[in-house]
Amino acid sequence: MNHLIKAEFRRLFATRMWSGLLLAAALLGGGMMGAMALVGPENFTPPMPGMDTETGLRSILGILGYTAFVPAAAGTLAVTSEYRHRTAAVTFLFAPRRWQVVAAKLATYAVAGLAYGLILAGTAAAALFAVAAASGTSLGLPPGTVLALLARIGLAMVVYLLIGVGVGALLRNQVVALCVVIGYLYMGETLLMMIPGVNALYPVLPGGATASLTDFTYLADAMSQELGSTAVQLLPPAAGALLLTAYALAASLIAVIIPMRRDIT
Amino acid sequence: MNGDRLKIEVSNLTKRYGALTAVRDLTFTVEPGVVTGFLGPNGAGKTTTMRMLTGLVSPTSGTATIAGRPYGRLPRPSRTVGAVLDANACHPGHTARDHLRVYAAMGGYPDSRVTDLLDLLGLTEAADRRTRGFSTGMRQRLNLATALLGDPRVLLLDEPSNGLDPEGMRWLRSFLRRLADEGRTVLISSHVLSEIQQLVDDVVVIRRGELVAAGPWSRLAGPPAVLVSSPDADRLAAALRVSRPAPRVEAVEGGRLRVRGLDAPDVADLAAAHRLRVHELVTENTSLEELFLHLTTGKAAAP
Numbered sequence: 001m002n003h004l005i006k007a008e009f010r011r012l013f014a015t016r017m018w019s020g021l022l023l024a025a026a027l028l029g030g031g032m033m034g035a036m037a038l039v040g041p042e043n044f045t046p047p048m049p050g051m052d053t054e055t056g057l058r059s060i061l062g063i064l065g066y067t068a069f070v071p072a073a074a075g076t077l078a079v080t081s082e083y084r085h086r087t088a089a090v091t092f093l094f095a096p097r098r099w100q101v102v103a104a105k106l107a108t109y110a111v112a113g114l115a116y117g118l119i120l121a122g123t124a125a126a127a128l129f130a131v132a133a134a135s136g137t138s139l140g141l142p143p144g145t146v147l148a149l150l151a152r153i154g155l156a157m158v159v160y161l162l163i164g165v166g167v168g169a170l171l172r173n174q175v176v177a178l179c180v181v182i183g184y185l186y187m188g189e190t191l192l193m194m195i196p197g198v199n200a201l202y203p204v205l206p207g208g209a210t211a212s213l214t215d216f217t218y219l220a221d222a223m224s225q226e227l228g229s230t231a232v233q234l235l236p237p238a239a240g241a242l243l244l245t246a247y248a249l250a251a252s253l254i255a256v257i258i259p260m261r262r263d264i265t
Numbered sequence: 266m267n268g269d270r271l272k273i274e275v276s277n278l279t280k281r282y283g284a285l286t287a288v289r290d291l292t293f294t295v296e297p298g299v300v301t302g303f304l305g306p307n308g309a310g311k312t313t314t315m316r317m318l319t320g321l322v323s324p325t326s327g328t329a330t331i332a333g334r335p336y337g338r339l340p341r342p343s344r345t346v347g348a349v350l351d352a353n354a355c356h357p358g359h360t361a362r363d364h365l366r367v368y369a370a371m372g373g374y375p376d377s378r379v380t381d382l383l384d385l386l387g388l389t390e391a392a393d394r395r396t397r398g399f400s401t402g403m404r405q406r407l408n409l410a411t412a413l414l415g416d417p418r419v420l421l422l423d424e425p426s427n428g429l430d431p432e433g434m435r436w437l438r439s440f441l442r443r444l445a446d447e448g449r450t451v452l453i454s455s456h457v458l459s460e461i462q463q464l465v466d467d468v469v470v471i472r473r474g475e476l477v478a479a480g481p482w483s484r485l486a487g488p489p490a491v492l493v494s495s496p497d498a499d500r501l502a503a504a505l506r507v508s509r510p511a512p513r514v515e516a517v518e519g520g521r522l523r524v525r526g527l528d529a530p531d532v533a534d535l536a537a538a539h540r541l542r543v544h545e546l547v548t549e550n551t552s553l554e555e556l557f558l559h560l561t562t563g564k565a566a567a568p
């Protein structure tokens with residue numbers, strides 16, 4: 001098993017995707033957060049409450065949570081590239097116990113996701129505090145709370161990366177899997193929210209669970225207002241965190257069990 | 266496992282894909298110490314059989330074992346078996362060295378093995394280039410290097426002649442010969458008989474998933490035959506019959522002779538020595554070539 005994990009790290013570090021992923025974390029964390037803070041949520045269209053209010057601050061943190069499709073897509077890309085470039089057969093020749101291969105990938109990508117989350121949260125915190133200090137804005141939440149919320153978002157990235165790995169291992173076709181992952185996380189859930197009745201499910205979907213981590217209901221509220229449906233009630237943060245972990249575990253379990261008997265042709 | 270002589274045993278192996286039977290009740294053995302050719306036209310089931318041998322495809326019924334065990338039960342499979350089933354398997358963004366280092370780690374082999382194999386397969390200069398720009402032949406060599414990381418006693422190559430130039434084929438031939446001489450087990454598949462006929466000692470021939478012939482090449486191929494047209498056919502036949510070792514000579518229509526047991530240059534030299542005229546000299550297909558031609562063109566039913 002240690003051999004397999006070592007091999008997966010070597011595989012990850014050998015591609016350009018790895019540096020691209022870390023760059024994306026810094027751009028989305030520091031870059032996007034900095035830009036949102038500079039512009040100020042009150043100048044968004046539609047305008048949101050400012051950073052000096054709790055709602056405004058939670059909102060821009062919540063928007064950061066919406067970038068979770070990026071690590072998810074990276075996980076999917078990494079796993080499906082083995083099928084796309086036909087190295088899966090070679091890998092399974094070296095390690096016929098296929099579940100161990102997937103388990104090693106999950107372990108490796110959990111670490112990669114942690115690095116991604118740390119960079120994302122770290123650069124976001126730096127950008128947010130820097131802009132607030134420079135513009136003399138007092139943030140709507142104490143710094144400790146902001147850091148805790150960012151840490152939750154960082155950890156959510158690990159979960160999403162693993163969900164991406166799971167979906168990739170399940171679907172194998174790179175284009176299909178990427179479409180499913182990005183399509184669902186980026187648009188699918190938002191669309192689901194618009195369907196009356198189905199939007200009651202939102203709190204228990206991955207996006208809803210992620211939103212609960214920062215208690216970010218602004219988007220959901222705006223949408224239900226627009227549609228005249230009842231406002232969604234997010235789960236408490238701890239329950240949301242548990243639910244997200246359950247999603248990652250389920251994705252991992254499926255990823256580990258499914259490839260076992262499939263023919264590699 | 267150094268010095269081990271390991272057998273490959275396929276028995277009653279069947280693989281169905283829905284209504285299509287890719288491999289049907291196939292039984293054969295591959296011996297160590299020789300190079301065995303696995304022959305059959307495209308779609309005969311060679312790749313499917315080799316993938317079942319390595320556990321990538323699960324059989325519908327029957328068994329395939331290496332050293333008496335199914336692939337998945339070998340203690341450290343890459344130490345025992347090296348297989349190249351897809352010569353193009355590599356990530357375009359990885360360098361040759363990256364690719365080998367991944368699998369060296371996976372099999373638990375030292376990085377020195379990577380350097381050695383890059384060297385052995387003539388990839389040292391290309392080692393740090395991304396495989397995106399590799400030719401088919403280079404990818405093939407990279408995949409062969411990967412298969413050899415564990416210095417395996419059994420080597421399985423699916424269509425190794427694809428993408429190899431004549432020089433590459435010559436290298437492969439002498440390389441496989443050396444491995445076989447070391448008592449290793451070598452199985453190589455091909456759909457083109459002529460490409461591997463100088464390479465193999467034994468053959469296993471299949472068609473539509475079923476065994477057609479198996480055994481030593483020399484026995485299956487039969488003695489070579491030369492067809493001679495000569496206005497001096499009678500005197501040539503007499504001269505041939507008294508030469509030593511005496512070939513079998515028979516007269517065929519058109520006043521020609523079929524000679525078995527001598528090759529074309531021998532016949533021509535003998536005719537020249539007796540100052541006899543030769544108008545035409547043709548080397549006939551061996552019976553295995555004949556059989557294979559029928560298989561691939563589908564002109565004849567299986568014998």
Ligand SMILES: Nc1ncnc2c1ncn2[C@@H]1O[C@H](COP(=O)(O)OP(=O)(O)O)[C@@H](O)[C@H]1O
Nearest residue numbers: 265282287305306307308309310311312313314
């Ligand atoms: N995954 C698959 N699904 C359906 N049919 C397959 C699959 N793999 C191979 N076949 C079919 O099985 C037969 C044998 O194929 P294969 O083993 O690749 O032959 P060969 O390697 O001798 O050319 C062919 O008819 C092929 O179309």
Ligand SMILES: [Mg+2]
Nearest residue numbers: 311312423424
């Ligand atoms: Mg084939």
